[in-house]
Amino acid sequence: MAKQVRPNPTQAVSPGAAALASAERTLSLEAQAILELKNRLNEQFAEAVSLILGCSGRIVVCGLGKTGHIARKIAATFASTGTPSFFLHAAEAIHGDIGMVGGQDLLIALSYSGTGQELLTILPAAHRLGVKVIAITGNPQSELARLADTHLDISVSQEACPLNLAPTASTTTALALGDALAVACLEARGFGHEDFARSHPGGALGRRLLLRVSDVMRNGNAVPTVSADASVFQALEEISRKGMGMTAVLDAGGCAVGIFTDGDLRRLIERKGDVRNLSVAEGMTRNPRHIAAEALAVDAAALMDRHRLNQMLVADAHGKLIGALHMHDLMAAKVV
Template sequence: MTHSPPFDAARALAMARQTLQIEAAALTGLLPRLGPSFSAAVQAVMDCSGRVAVMGMGKSGHVGRKIAATLSSTGTPALFVHPAEASHGDLGMVTTKDVVLALSNSGESDELNAILPVLKRLGVVIIAMTGGATSSLARHADFVLDSKVDQEACPLNLAPTASTTAQMALGDALAVALLDARGFKEEDFARSHPGGALGRKLLTHVHDLMRSGEALPTVAPEASFSEMMRTMSAKGLGAAVVVDADREVLGIFTDGDLRRLIERGEDLRALKAGEVASKHPRTVSADALAVDAADLMERARITLVLAVDAQQRLVGAISINDLMQAKVI
């Protein structure tokens, strides 16, 4: 068993820097080799009515899984098909409507090459991502994306490092070019990422989070001050909304308004809700995005916004706490 030499911190740092330099050079080296074949590959995927079936063995397979995931999340349906499993039935996952994106640094992966003739007979378009321009994979492919690197970052020049980085970057380039060609927008991204932060911001509406019905602290304008305070306390929103018989908003009374009345020494028992409510409170459509309500609160420096319908009738209320709990902000 070989014993490890004593740890050399300076050498470890030097190796890390060298790795980044080699991989950065590998990516820069891809730029002049991007050309008509790349554009044609993008067009082939755009013309595809099926999915992109990504294939690769070993480390190329790991990269392929990531590329398939990136494509799927940016508007291009894709799946990963393991070449070895494809020879034992999984090739049925690929249809004549699909495009195959095959990854192999050498272009001579036995498992991948074994199914290339079958794919050709199916008539599917094959896009090769390989460093072997004259390899078996390149010869079978309709389009070749050249991922060749001058050297691996591994000091033995054996472990796939710079080559897999190049594959990953080319996959990202393909996904981004397709995203742009499809006119993919933030809203589209959000629909495929409903559990993410962007999804919550672009898919969550005020009506999804607002308090409504019996949870709303509403009072008539002629309600006594004590009645209004009981409503505020019972509903726990720190405010009462003054509405008329048609639920049109006439005003709002908040904890801040109460403090200001006390500071002025007002006789609270003699006051009516309609007299002390602040007129023209901030409102938002119940169909608006929750993030728009958050923006309104930030601009107005308030913690509660009223939700109204098309006729400006009260239908709900949303607080900054509601937005925080839903992780919209």
């Protein structure tokens, strides 16, 4: 009877090591696929960019299944970087949604095999409208590639899936190619930071580049003000009512000649002791810093931080008070 050999536990591969090895293999295969894609770039890519830039309508990115998910992301990237675009589901398109496409639009059709019947059904309708078509497939000889105005090859030598079946490396190359198209168009259009911010008004960059002082400042009756001849007690009453920890001190023309804060009050008491009969002008900070209403809120935050201010006045070009900012206002607007 043959002697039974027991496995040596020290030689077994741990689940963690196996997972790491699998991840490294997947990333290596997908990275290699992108490098191969880079080496295949040619005049057809330049032609595709030219078609996109010359489109007076919208870019319609169409796909189905896994490539449909990639197509949706490509459309979103175009739309957020200066190229109006939307995603069209290929199966829905042949049941009425092709009506979303107009004669001035451009169609980008994604199918790795290039044989998807839904996309092939859409193409004649697109051509009847006079719509140009960019095909993105892994088969340059496919019917979709041949029917398109230009074709971009995303073929891969091997999927990252060990069965070589699940779309993995191929969807990665499709996504990377979509990014390359969007970035090439972005650069050609001179799309900059402020353009990006306008497409992302709810994001941090949008707030930093679009939000103005006038959007977050307090104005009207919400701004604490007293005249230069007001008493310290009158100033304290105004500070308490308006809850900004300060009051602006105005001359007869409405220009800010000073600011009186909680800190000014403490310093005045230290210096004078009894402040009951003093005017606010004796303790105010003269020639206070101010900022224009049209300035960026982020610039106001930087100025206040640099000079360690909790409040700042907002004035016009002639020094007339039009509002006030508290650091809490900037924090509430998520500027800081």
